[in-house]
Amino acid sequence: MIAGNDPVQMTHRRLERFTPMERFSRWLVLLIVVAAIVVSTRHVQIIPEFLADAPSQMLDLLNRLWPPDLSYYQQGVHEALMETLHIASLGTILALILALPVALCSARNITSNPILLVFAKLVLVSSRSVNSLVWALLFVAVFGPGTLAGVLAIAFRSVGFVGKLLGEALEEVHMGSVEALKATGAPATSVLLKGYWPQVKPALWSIALFRWDINVRESAVLGLVGAGGIGIALNNALNTFYWDKVSTVLLSIFAVVIAAELVVTQIRKRII
Amino acid sequence: MTMPSTSHAKRNPFPVNWPSRIIWVALLAYLVYALSLIDISSERMIAGFGHGADMLGRMVPPDFSRWSLLLEGLLESLEIAILASAVGITLSLPIGFFAARNMMPPWVSWPARTLIAVCRSFHPVIVAIIFVKAVGFGALAGILALIVASVGFIAKLFAEAIEEISLKQVEAVRASGASFGNVIIFSVVPQVLSRFVGFSTYQVDSNLRNSTMVGIVGAGGIGGTLFSAFQRFDYDFVAAILISLIAVIMAGEYFSTWVKGVFK
Numbered sequence: 001m002i003a004g005n006d007p008v009q010m011t012h013r014r015l016e017r018f019t020p021m022e023r024f025s026r027w028l029v030l031l032i033v034v035a036a037i038v039v040s041t042r043h044v045q046i047i048p049e050f051l052a053d054a055p056s057q058m059l060d061l062l063n064r065l066w067p068p069d070l071s072y073y074q075q076g077v078h079e080a081l082m083e084t085l086h087i088a089s090l091g092t093i094l095a096l097i098l099a100l101p102v103a104l105c106s107a108r109n110i111t112s113n114p115i116l117l118v119f120a121k122l123v124l125v126s127s128r129s130v131n132s133l134v135w136a137l138l139f140v141a142v143f144g145p146g147t148l149a150g151v152l153a154i155a156f157r158s159v160g161f162v163g164k165l166l167g168e169a170l171e172e173v174h175m176g177s178v179e180a181l182k183a184t185g186a187p188a189t190s191v192l193l194k195g196y197w198p199q200v201k202p203a204l205w206s207i208a209l210f211r212w213d214i215n216v217r218e219s220a221v222l223g224l225v226g227a228g229g230i231g232i233a234l235n236n237a238l239n240t241f242y243w244d245k246v247s248t249v250l251l252s253i254f255a256v257v258i259a260a261e262l263v264v265t266q267i268r269k270r271i272i
Numbered sequence: 273m274t275m276p277s278t279s280h281a282k283r284n285p286f287p288v289n290w291p292s293r294i295i296w297v298a299l300l301a302y303l304v305y306a307l308s309l310i311d312i313s314s315e316r317m318i319a320g321f322g323h324g325a326d327m328l329g330r331m332v333p334p335d336f337s338r339w340s341l342l343l344e345g346l347l348e349s350l351e352i353a354i355l356a357s358a359v360g361i362t363l364s365l366p367i368g369f370f371a372a373r374n375m376m377p378p379w380v381s382w383p384a385r386t387l388i389a390v391c392r393s394f395h396p397v398i399v400a401i402i403f404v405k406a407v408g409f410g411a412l413a414g415i416l417a418l419i420v421a422s423v424g425f426i427a428k429l430f431a432e433a434i435e436e437i438s439l440k441q442v443e444a445v446r447a448s449g450a451s452f453g454n455v456i457i458f459s460v461v462p463q464v465l466s467r468f469v470g471f472s473t474y475q476v477d478s479n480l481r482n483s484t485m486v487g488i489v490g491a492g493g494i495g496g497t498l499f500s501a502f503q504r505f506d507y508d509f510v511a512a513i514l515i516s517l518i519a520v521i522m523a524g525e526y527f528s529t530w531v532k533g534v535f536k
Binding site: 040054126129134138224254 | 303312317327348350354355358389395397405406481484485492498514521522534
């Protein structure tokens with residue numbers, strides 16, 4: 001990275017791409033990364049026999065998984081799969097509804113109250129820092145096992161994501177039309193609906209689709225902690241060691257996730 | 273919005289957008305239908321809020337007295353995240369490169385892209401279940417699961433980054449007679465390095481979050497402790513774990529922002 005090795009250059013001036021401080025920071029990052037890896041390798045508890053055994057165990061597992069028991073799909077998977085999709089969709093819609101006021105409060109060009117701004121940021125950060133499985137555990141404890149807990153878990157996890165991106169989109173709004181509306185004496189709701197909304201609409205749809213795609217994946221595991229959906233079918237099959245049923249569930253999750261991704265990319269191409 | 277009455281074509285500045293209205297109606301109809309499927313009753317909600325208040329009451333004050341257990345779990349989660357990121361990112365480099373369609377012929381890029389799609393489709397916790405059954409309980413299963421997740425994310429973005437590079441520099445280096453390795457090092461790497469650092473740090477963050485969860489299915493880390501604390505209704509200990517989790521994740525985010533700044 002040092003561009004001054006050429007003797008002709010050396011006689012004139014050493015050209016360097018980075019300042020000493022930048023170089024020091026780069027080395028520091030490298031050092032921390034290497035140290036972290038070395039310490040983790042030494043300290044982590046891996047039983048060597050398990051590691052040596054892993055390939056043969058994996059092969060054994062694959063043998064058990066294949067062929068999948070496709071008849072299980074009609075018995076229990078289909079309904080659970082639909083429930084998973086409902087959890088993902090309802091959770092996303094609820095998250096959009098909940099995120100809207102928070103995003104409005106977190107956008108600096110709309111909210112001027114500093115306490116409200118900090119509070120909104122705090123809500124967004126805490127929503128994102130708690131994993132959807134933890135939210136699901138909390139809501140299962142509160143509302144009992146079932147779909148409701150799953151929907152709420154997905155919604156509360158998504159609020160942080162949607163709210164943050166929507167807030168950023170609101171801050172990037174071109175203020176000209178907003179000021180023009182304000183100058184005509186339009187009430188606050190009209191300013192929001194006719195000034196901000198048309199400008200953030202594409203961003204909002206794109207965020208919603210993106211999050212829905214993520215939520216389809218996430219809602220597939222919520223059943224493991226009792227929050228409804230395909231995870232319950234997976235858990236049942238796992239606990240009874242019906243591996244051919246497990247592979248049916250996994251295949252259907254795979255198909256749904258791929259289908260969701262295709263749908264999202266198609267809609268994105270058409271609308272946005 | 274009064275317009276001068278002399279204008280013959282009175283144009284509505286905000287015309288009705290029928291397609292978008294239809295989408296709104298469809299969304300609303302779906303909402304009603306889907307809500308009817310989950311049983312929400314007022315008694316359940318009221319009982320739920322009662323439980324929720326009760327739970328929050330028992331969470332305060334958080335109980336840090338079992339700090340050694342907490343610290344042990346957090347450390348294991350951290351180690352899982354670090355090792356999985358290291359191996360996962362290293363593996364993603366060649367896989368991502370093979371998946372880049374401007375660098376490789378289709379018979380190489382398609383298998384690589386399929387592998388990436390499979391890795392991406394499953395939530396890390398589901399992958400962790402499979403690995404727990406295959407290699408037993410413990411950190412190893414968690415590391416393997418997060419390696420899969422890392423490959424799915426980084427290899428995909430890395431492939432996209434390579435596909436977007438300018439080929440002029442590649443040709444220039446190639447024209448100077450550089451070997452294949454030198455073409456990669458001097459024309460591809462400089463163009464993708466900063467983006468690569470960007471999504472690697474993102475993946476480290478993401479691995480850190482998920483490494484705290486794979487324990488729920490027995491794949492090591494703090495998740496197992498959290499799950500059993502939930503099942504034993506030790507809500508004060510749950511609160512302590514959650515607070516420390518959020519602190520660790522935020523510290524991780526600060527670190528990755530700093531690293532991204534360094535490699536800007």
